[in-house]
Amino acid sequence: MLEIKNLHATVGDKEILKGINLSIKAGEIHAIMGPNGAGKSTLSYVLAGRDGYEVTSGEVLYKGEDLLALSPDERASKGIFLAFQYPVEIPGVASATFLKTAYNAQRKYRGEPEVDAMEFLKLIREKTKELDIKDDMLKRAVNVGFSGGEKKRNEVLQMALLEPDLMLLDETDSGLDIDALKIAADGVNRLRSPERAGLIITHYQRLLDYIVPDFVHVLADGKIVKSGDKSLALELEEKGYAALSAA
């Protein structure tokens, strides 16, 4: 589903990604772990197409297509969803309006009929119920005045609604208490299927207790320095990143 080949990227004048190679097949969940400043968030932004993150060499194929040639909204409409580490506040725009607009924009892009307000409401109610999210969150402006936990839940809700093919989770566990963490993990696990894939970026092993990855990679100084199965995460938890860098 996703093929990253020798990816180099800079932010400003600084090279952050220094040759990433990663292949994710449908049905797989990969976790990327690493110390602060390793380039984890940069990787997620490059995949989602954020301005200012410049790819200097390498390529990324998504479902066989050149991902880097697409605009952020095209990538989203083709099924890439990024759960932000710091979800953005948009004053005055009700969450429900935002979700409906996004949902219909993606449907339109894919040539599917748009849903009307009633239909949408029904759909979103199902999702909030599944994820144990209060309906009043939908009336509030996108992320404005949300607590850290609420923001992350909102990201999971959006993901549940948009049903992406490739889930990118950028430190979704940070700022979550254990109950919220379970709900978030549950949201991801519900979407797990042979057709979908996921890339989970995290600093701690904790989230991986709930979303069990098929592969774990360690990112340090812009490169994947080690790959393995879920036991690698436990090893890291025990010994720390320092031990690994020293090795």
Added chain:
Amino acid sequence: MKNLTPLAQTYVDRFSAASGSLPGHNSPAVAALRKSGLARFASLDFPGRKVEEWRFTNLTALTKGIKTTDAPANAALPAAEFETPHVMTFVNGRFSASESRLDKLPDGIKITSLAAELEAGNSALLGSDTEDNRAVVALNTAFMEDGFVLTADDMVTMETPLLIRFVTKADATENAHHMRNIIRLGEKACVTLLEEHLGADGHAYFANPVTDITLKKGARLNHYKLQAESNSAFHLANTDCEVPADAVYENFALSTGARLSRNELETRLSGGKSKSILNGAYLMRGAQHCDTTTVTRHLVPENDSAQIYKGILDDEAQGVFQGKIQIVPDAQQVAGDQLSRALLLSDRASVSVKPELEIHADDVKCSHGASSGELDEDALFYLQSRGIEEKAARKMLIDAFLADVLDEISDEAVRQYFATITARWMEKV
């Protein structure tokens, strides 16, 4: 050419006679500067109310000519209350060495009188004439007679505040004083300055001080001012300050005096990480009129400005606050905040406010807030219901209203001094 106001005409008429005796008259540079100031003043005249910047302040009472004084010639003035080893005094517009104590200044701090500097031929410190539409600044340029010149060398810090008193006595022969003050702080120098402007009540005169401040990189000036002129006086002050990179300019003006006063401040933030902090309080009663006008120019990216002005207006007093924050194109990542609040204690008091934002860059955070009205009746009732009598409750609320702006004064001694003065003013409410 249109007719000048009577007062402006007397200045124009008097100029050639007077200029021969003004300090620096032997210097061609000073003479040229005065001449250009006069020409500009003559073309501008005192501003009428059609001039946008003066729509709330009417100078007619001044421009038709200052009327004679009611004060007895021997009216006593309060002695200096603020305690500091460094005092410079100007009496009736002239430096008074006998009432000054400047022998304990730290090394690297120099303070002299402008008249002495000009007599010594040091005209360069005046710089060139400002080409703007401020008539009273032009008038000052033409007629400046004295003032202080303060310089601080790089890295010099003066811990204790320097007190500069401008005293107008009822026996003064001249009824106008055009003081020109110059402050130059070197890199990372740090100075605290308190100006007092005092006059005997009943004495009518016109004070027109202009202060020109240049800070070097990383310098800090704490500049405090007490305007307690005679209740028959006119006080029109202009202060310009250039604030380069890493420098901080803090100004606090407490105004209780004058029949009509205007304190005009213009700060130019010309370097990154520079900061302008302008605060003030005005306490007015009777028929006093007090105008505070500020212009803050953010000329480069990354600097901050903050302003808080509070006014209390009793009887028929009038308060004016005009504050403009300007952000030029490309001056990104600038923060400018401004707050103006006024409390009306009487049915005849009034306040006019014009906070203005002029913004030409998008990545900025600017806000202004303005409010005016009476004391919060609910709070008053709450205090009374707890057994506090009305008068005490009112005082408590007025104290609280002023407290947060006084707290902005970073010098402890000045803060306490100003608190004493405001408390004294409030006893008469």
Added chain:
Amino acid sequence: MAIRQETVEQVASVSDKYKYGFISDIEADTAPIGLSEDIVRFISAKKEEPEWLLEWRLKAYRHWLTMEEPEWANVHYPKIDFQDIYYYSAPKQKEKLKSLDEVDPELLEVYKKLGIPLKEQEVLAGVEGAHNVAVDAVFDSVSVATTFRERLEKEGVIFCPISEAVRDHPELVQKYIGSVVPYTDNYYATLNSAVFTDGSFCYIPKGVRCPMELSTYFRINAAQTGQFERTLIIAEEGSYVSYLEGCTAPMRDENQLHAAVVELIIMKDAEIKYSTVQNWYPGDENGVGGIYNFVTKRAACRGENAKVSWTQVETGSAITWKYPSCILQGDNSVGEFYSIAIANNMQQADTGTKMIHLGKNTSSTIISKGISAGKAQNTYRGLVRMGRKAENARNHTVCDSLLIGDKCGAHTVPYIENQSRTATVEHEATTSKVSEEQLFYCQQRGLSEEESMALIVNGFCKEVLQKLPMEFAVEAQKLVGISLEGSVG
């Protein structure tokens, strides 16, 4: 409703930057170019006006000659040559209009393109219930059709072109015209008083709640033509009316002048809700062409508990100079001003309000949302004055600016004058920008860059959009998006 929806879809489906930019080839009856007493007499004669109105016009004209063009607003434009403007242009008609069948089909085509719900044939065909908005349409200088008059007449509501009101209800017009905006008021209002050609007139009698929304569409079509309409609305004691106004003009390289006057009179316990969507041609990206929109709008709350609410969405015009004001005379009267002003490319907007509190317990609310993009300059200018006798008066003002890009300007110039101890005035202003993070977040969820921008800006304007009548709100939302096209990136 159905036709409203159609309007909305038409606006939405637009691919051009300015969809109302078409020029219609309609034969016009035009006065000679320029301005003189003769032209004033010509207009008055053309309208078959009574002597008193001609006199009033002439007084205004003579006064105008003594006035100077105001220069205090933060707008810049070459001097207007008032002799190079046609002051009267009317679509040529066979005779007095009896039914819409007689209207120039080209004109009907214009309405269709404008999305005006003016399809009289539907009404005639008996589908009257399909819409509930009465419409007056002013084309260049004259009103060409007013719908639903009979139904309104049943309630005693008068809704007609002001030129007809002069003929049919002279006592009302004479009593109220110039009573809120006197002919000496300001340069453009005085000019308007001399040369106004048409506009709408509404009279809501005592105790009547107007059964439908009244709406006027203004259209400038002819070249080099100034539009000087005059609107007069009187709400008698205990009455209510909601009035909507929409404006469009063709794309032309020249600047055209629009100097309107709107006067509202609100008696005891009455309410007027006045909504405007102003979408005059703004000129092109380089600032060529566009309408100069110099408008005087003022409401007088004459009785106790009178209420007026101005809501405006200003997206068009090369220059906007407009300060809908409220004179709160009656005790407990209420004034509201809700505004969205968008300036893109080279547009200049200087707009705001005046709230003059004279009566006791009067209250006012100002919510202004200014959006600047491109190289545009957007200024909020407002006055809140609490008179000596305005005991316990209240004002709350919120003034927010949004900047898109680093070449535009946002300015806030509020004047606050409080002479009443017991009055409370609160003013807050903020500025913000559309952040790159917000745009990216929306795009990551599948919205295009321009959709993202429209969504964020609509969020910023939400408090004001909510104040518009439902159908107008939807239209306005789309307009907000369209107006900002090209501002991204």
